[in-house]
Amino acid sequence: MDQAENVDCTYHVHSSYNLEPVGRPSQQDVIPISALGPVLIASPHPDDETLGCGGLIARCAEITCPVSVLSMTNGEGSHPGDKAWEENLGNIRKLEQHSALETLGLKKPDIISLALSDGGLEQLKGEMYKRVVAVIQDVMQSRRIRTVFVPAIDDCHADHRQTAHFLFEAVSKFPKMHFFSYQIWPPAVRSAQVTASEMSYCLNISDIVCVKRRAIHQHQSQLNPINTAHAEGFRMPPKLIKEKLKAYESYALVRDLPAWCSQ
Numbered sequence: 017m018d019q020a021e022n023v024d025c026t027y028h029v030h031s032s033y034n035l036e037p038v039g040r041p042s043q044q045d046v047i048p049i050s051a052l053g054p055v056l057i058a059s060p061h062p063d064d065e066t067l068g069c070g071g072l073i074a075r076c077a078e079i080t081c082p083v084s085v086l087s088m089t090n091g092e093g094s095h096p097g098d099k100a101w102e103e104n105l106g107n108i109r110k111l112e113q114h115s116a117l118e119t120l121g122l123k124k125p126d127i128i129s130l131a132l133s134d135g136g137l138e139q140l141k142g143e144m145y146k147r148v149v150a151v152i153q154d155v156m157q158s159r160r161i162r163t164v165f166v167p168a169i170d171d172c173h174a175d176h177r178q179t180a181h182f183l184f185e186a187v188s189k190f191p192k193m194h195f196f197s198y199q200i201w202p203p204a205v206r207s208a209q210v211t212a213s214e215m216s217y218c219l220n221i222s223d224i225v226c227v228k229r230r231a232i233h234q235h236q237s238q239l240n241p242i243n244t245a246h247a248e249g250f251r252m253p254p255k256l257i258k259e260k261l262k263a264y265e266s267y268a269l270v271r272d273l274p275a276w277c278s279q
């Protein structure tokens with residue numbers, strides 16, 4: 017796994033500092049990362065930002081493009097236990113996330129932790145839902161966010177899909193916001209309506225795969241048994257890690273947000 021795999025973008029990569037359109041040899045569709053900032057990455061659980069966008073975060077750090085991470089939950093549900101244990105685990109995962117972002121090059125990672133219930137985002141309705149949207153809008157406003165990266169709307173994990181819904185709702189106040197998605201747990205078959213509303217991009221990270229690997233390894237609680245009492249909890253599947261350590265990261269620019277989000 018130490019060897020970066022070959023880039024399989026169908027479009028020749030001009031620069032490691034551009035999001036390159038996949039399958040469309042048109043220079044005008046190329047998006048320099050420097051044009052995206054300030055960037056907000058919405059992460060349902062501490063580690064999604066590293067797995068999905070670690071290379072992008074490292075590039076932003078390199079060129080001092082401001083990047084903030086909106087951490088929806090503390091990920092305390094990965095190894096279920098009593099309340100005290102889960103609070104402790106949530107704190108461990110927050111520290112792991114901080115270390116991962118430092119490893120990616122952010123000197124003082126800007127992490128906004130909403131500490132919502134892991135596994136419970138879909139249950140947030142009515143006033144609570146509106147309150148979360150308002151908090152996200154405040155974050156966007158205070159940091160003058162221009163681009164958001166959110167999990168795919170058809171991700172298999174409900175917290176991931178709901179994170180996308182929250183961000184969709186929040187950007188209604190910011191009509192000029194660029195909206196990208198990244199995929200962690202893809203569905204067996206992607207919906208035609210979703211893919212029709214997106215444009216695929218890739219980012220060459222072949223020279224920094226090793227940095228991303230080190231960052232993923234900061235999430236130790238998700239890689240190895242934490243202790244014998246919680247040996248049965250979640251572990252990142254090797255297949256997922258391999259997928260996320262390819263020489264490029266995949267993103268989709270969402271062109272038709274209402275169509276994308278009506279899934």
Ligand SMILES: [Zn+2]
Nearest residue numbers: 060061064173
């Ligand atoms: Zn997740």
